[in-house]
Amino acid sequence: MTARGTLAVRHILKPKPKSTWPPSISNARWRNPHPLSSSSHDTSRFRVASSYHHKPLLLRPCSFHHRPPVSASDMSSEKPVDHYRLPTDLLPRHYALTIRTDLVKEKFTGFVKIDLDVRKATKVVAFNAAAELKLGPASLVLDSSASVFTPTETNFDAATQRASLTFAEELPAGAKVTLYIGFETQLKDSMTGYYKSTWDKGIYALTQFEPTDARRALPCWDEPLYKATFSVTLISRKDTVSLSNMPERADVAVANEHTEALFEGVKDGSWYATTFETTPPMSTYLLAFANGEFVHLESSYKSPLSGKVRPLRIYATPDAIGQAQYALDIKEKALPLYEQAFDIEYPLPKLDTLVANDFDAGAMENWGLITGRTTAYLVDPENADIAAKKRIAGTQSHEVAHMWFGNITTMKWWDNLYLNEGFATLMGEKIILDKIHPEWKVDADFINTHLSAALRLDAKLSSHPIEVEVPDAGQIGQIFDALSYSKAASVLRMLSKYVGEEKFLKGVSLYLKKHLYSNTVSRNLWEGIGEETGLDIPKIMDIWVSKMGFPVITVTETPTGIKVRQDRFLEDGPAKPEDNETIWSVPLGLVTASSSGQAIVDNSAILETREAEFKLDTSKPFKINADANGVYRVLYTPARLAAIAKEAAKPDSIFSLNDRIGLVHDAFALAKSGHLSLSAALNLVHELRSESEFLVWDSIGANLAGITHTWWEDDKVTQRLKAFRRALCGPLVQKLGLDYSKSDSADITQLRTLAVGGAAIAEDPATIDVLLDRFAKYIAGDTSAIPVDLLLITFCTAVKHNGAPAYDAVLKFFENPQTPSIKVAAIYGLTSPTDPALLARTFELLLSSVRNQDLISFFRGLATNPKAIIALRDFFEKNYDLIYNRLEMTFSFSSIVQSVYTGFAKEEDRTKAEAFFKDKDIRKYNQALAQALDGINAKAAFVKRSTVDVLTWLEKWENVPRATL
Structure with a gap:
């Protein structure tokens, strides 16, 4: 044997003398x-x-x-x-x-x-x-x-x-x-x-x-x-x-x-x-x-199928274990629900979770030993914010879903990654999570978090199919993206809604049972669902997973109803003929009103050709894509969209919460692509200004932020947009206040956080004053001064408006955070300065004391700070080799490339980026780079096309009575 510190290996027989293998x-x-x-x-x-x-x-x-x-x-x-x-x-x-x-x-x-x-x-x-x-x-x-x-x-x-x-x-x-x-x-x-x-x-x-x-x-x-x-x-x-x-x-x-x-x-x-x-x-x-x-907390669950009791543990270092109970509770609730959904018992004797201080992805579904980062599993049990709880519950439920999707039944090769990740996203973050937390309205939230993310990415020419060839193992990491996760989950959700969730789950159970402990491809899944439903599932689904992109459904009205046409949707304008060859099987989901004014949903209609006509009484309200179940955009005439908006704004509207969320996302995406005027999308928001649902406001806020980030170099537009956002958020802040109560519903709590954040970003003086006052009390020792749900926006506001003193205080919280929520708030606070000297300190921090796993959060925060966008690009390009060497083997580097360049909206910025990467080996992030460059093109086209329109609308809004716009 060899000495300690070198490898000790003995063979059953000594190696042959001429072997090229060495003895040590x-x-x-x-x-x-x-x-x-x-x-x-x-x-x-x-x-x-x-x-x-x-x-x-x-x-x-x-x-x-x-x-x-x-x-x-x-x-x-x-x-x-x-x-x-x-x-x-x-x-x-x-x-x-x-x-x-x-x-x-x-x-x-x-x-x-x-x-x-x-x-x-x-x-x-x-x-x-x-x-x-x-x-x-x-x-x-x-x-x-x-x-x-x-x-x-x-x-x-x-x-x-x-x-x-x-x-x-x-x-x-x-x-x-x-x-x-x-x-x-x-x-x-x-x-x-x-x-x-x-x-x-x-x-x-x-x-x-x-x-x-x-x-x-x-x-x-x-x-x-x-x-x-x-x-x-x-x-x-x-x-x-x-x-x-x-x-x-x-x-x-x-x-x-x-x-x-x-x-x-x-x-x-x-x-x-x-x-x-x-x-x-x-x-x-x-x-x-x-x-x-490691130390651990322990619980257990009783299998509803066999009655067996299995131990459940969560491990962490001693300093962190006190914040792990909530994640353990979610796991305990989720496991029996999965067993019932699939009629398959969890096969291992235990299921542990290990919380890691350094972790690239959010979490990992290792069979029997789930792992993940602190923000994915830890939350203060006495003072938990809803955003953290939603993140933890969704992550834990997602990883538990993998115990069946991926672990028992595994894709044959990474080209079918979606059979793991798409299913875990749908089951873990929608179907099962809805049973654990129905008050979160997770089906509607799915539209904001997953469907919209999928459609944004898939609207690029540099997209890829859900089922994508990846022969080179070095490029597999690139497909862990919104297409393999969010688009796949959205397509599966569309199928589930079309065939019915009960039959869908029974079909999935047949698929899993037939392929226990083996490997699968798409056709195996379609066979299981087809066996249960009696439908030709490949005819409906093959095109959705094998082709990139999705359609925009154009609706025109005829004397007897409507004519619908499908074309591929691209974010930078109508698709050229060579990019518009795919014909999808599109479940139309038609919403109409009954004679008594009640909503009627017809899920039977499928568009399988380029165009088709349907009989309909267009004198009554109607809408395509009921509940935003379909993976596509819908384009109406401006007059019809205005009519739909007025109906959607009614308290007793036939259009559901999901419908209203989908309308907002569609309108802004269609404005960006040039199919619709941006003023029409802003009119829709104006009509919905009395909306009471948080998730509708969440869609509005995200899209208005996108518009602001597109025109960040145009002061005329951005100042008027801020005024518009103040007018929307101000009344909500006045109505809801800045104080939180445990008796508040999840919807009210989240809406308050969104309204305060929106008002602060839009520079509402009253809101900023309150946040700065609370920040002063907080750093003086009164930790109750800032509700945990407002930590992030308060830290960002303080650093933005109070400069170096606030920066120094937030830096201390970053260096010694008591909870993951404080750390996240501190990271984004440190990315919020407007002072170049403070931004320089943040860049120095990235090179010295920031963990590798946290780099992506810093880059994302800086990418949304208008004062940091150019400096971030310069920093990245100057330190490219160092950053690449730190993150080369991780998922993070591709995301960093996207963060650095997608903020730009000028053609010359794309040219500069192409010149920088000309001599780089980009194989490990070529898709991410192409998507970022496509994003610059789309924004540049959007600015050229819509600057006059958005200025005209905002000027009119400033000068006419609000109710008559």
Whole structure:
């Protein structure tokens, strides 16, 4: 064995003398066809990035020709050549994994024994391993004869993150073999793989493997189709807690001849070995483990299907655990609801959640061990704001949904990511959450949060289909976007509304039951829902998931009714013929009024051609897309839209809450694209000025903010828009006040927060004075002076108007936040200065003390500050290499690129951006960049088209009685 600090690996037999494998890690030399540095092991993602992301030719593909993996039942079928997928010659069945985590030395070492089925005779064993994972000697044992194979050649391809072992003897088809290999690497703050997170008393370690980062922690077949079982042993220093997907086994783990060095210190009690039960078959991206000074809260739930009681826990560091109860409560409520909805019992013996201080995404659905960032799971139990509670409840419910969608049944490849994320979004943030918190009106909220986000992104030429080809694993992270989540969920919601939610869920249950512990594609889902409903689901749905974009339905009135026409909707203007070839199956959802004035909804009509006519009494109110269930925009004539607006404004209107929200979003999107005048959209808002529902005001506020951000360089427009927003928000503030009561409904609480925020942003003097007064009392020690729901807008207002003293105070809250809500408020407060000197301090902060996970929040905040937009671009471009190196492997970098450039609205700004990225390797964020540049084009066209219109309308509004506009 080797000394502690290096990898100790023994083989059943000694390697052959001529083997290229070395006896220890310290001198191992994997042959790298495309070396990225002078040493094949000195290739951490941060160091490598600076040497290659400007030189794409260094990552040219090697000469291997591999077929994509298939399940055992598909092994005989031929597949297209695909360099980026592992060959299908071998299938992993079980991983026996031992990991030794040293939090003092910030490193981990490991050994894995992988049982493999040989599906096709081969001399080459290829698997995934990241460049920074240092691999030790390996051997392969033929189980039937105990024959030991050692490789005659080893290769590593950095471009595909693939290692390959070549053997002198062929492994026979049908054989079962076992691969033995050790590994080690450092614990880094990368938020990918097995990484370190910091807290007040040190560090702890946890995993984040989705989509392709299990290979950063162990050699494996890191593709979702390669499901296998895992038995995990974690060796750690005493007085720490180890966690994994499954419960801890009662028996004590012992070393074997391969792992004895990893067990050093276990016998004398200075280290502890924890072995966990074997998992069900699952994909590598769902494997999880963690080690640190964790404490937990515990609850349980009783299965409504079997009566079994399962423990539920939430883990965090001791300083944070007191704020974790609410997330645990949501999990306890959600699990039985999912079991009832799918008629499938949660299969694991426990479900834990681990709260992490450093986390790239919001949360991750590791089977049996959900992980996520503090803002996704922690809230002050005594003083919780609704925004935080909604975020936590939606996140927890979303991740629990994945226990079925993604974990039990998994997409075959990432092109069907929506089968995981779209479903988890629909189920977790709409269907199940509505049962837990019906007072939140989550179906209507879905329109604001998901449908509108999906349609904004999908209105770009740089969009992509829901079901999108992603052969290159390096680009998979880009499709974790509003299309895979929000558009997919919106399309599934549209189908659910069309066939009925009960039948939809029964069909989904059939789909899940038929494909338990296996992998699926879209047709499997359509078959399940079709079996339950008797409908031709592929005819309705295939086009929605296979083609990008969505239609705008143009409504014109005829003597006998209406004529409707569908064309692709684009944000910068009518689609050209070559971009307008798709014909969707569009459920029209027609709302009309009965003779008694009641709403009648006809869900039977589907538009399956370019144009069609429908009989209708147009003398009565009507509307297309009832409840905004459809994934499309609707364009009426200005006269008809005005009539719909007047009807929508009535207290007894036939148009529902959802209808009114959808009308607002449609009007502003159609104004931006040039289908409708912006003045018509503003008229709609003016008509709805007496609206009482928070979610309608939320849609109004978001769209008016979008208009303000488009014209941020035009003082004439922005000042008049502020006056208009003051006139809308002022009466609401006067009516609702700035004080909160526990007896207030969720709707009233949220409407008050929105109104105060809108008034402050619009520079209403009275509102600003109250907020500044409360801020002064708050920093003087009276923490009751600012209701938690107003923390963010108060911090932003104080920094904007009181300058350096307020900035210094908010900075202290950022450096030592007592709750995640305070931290979020402080981050956005620090992005709010108008003083260039204070903005410079924020930029310096980004380079020094801001955690990697928080960079995106700072960038988003700065991107909405008109005084910071240009400075943010300059900062990003000056520090591009540093920021890229910090975030290269995360989801965040693409979002940062979008934040930096989508604020601009001039063609010359697009030209500048294109020039900056001309010599950059943009493959990991090319979609995000294209979408940002498309956004500049659309805004530039909008400004050219509508500046006169918006000024004319606002001037008229200023000079005529409000009620007669």
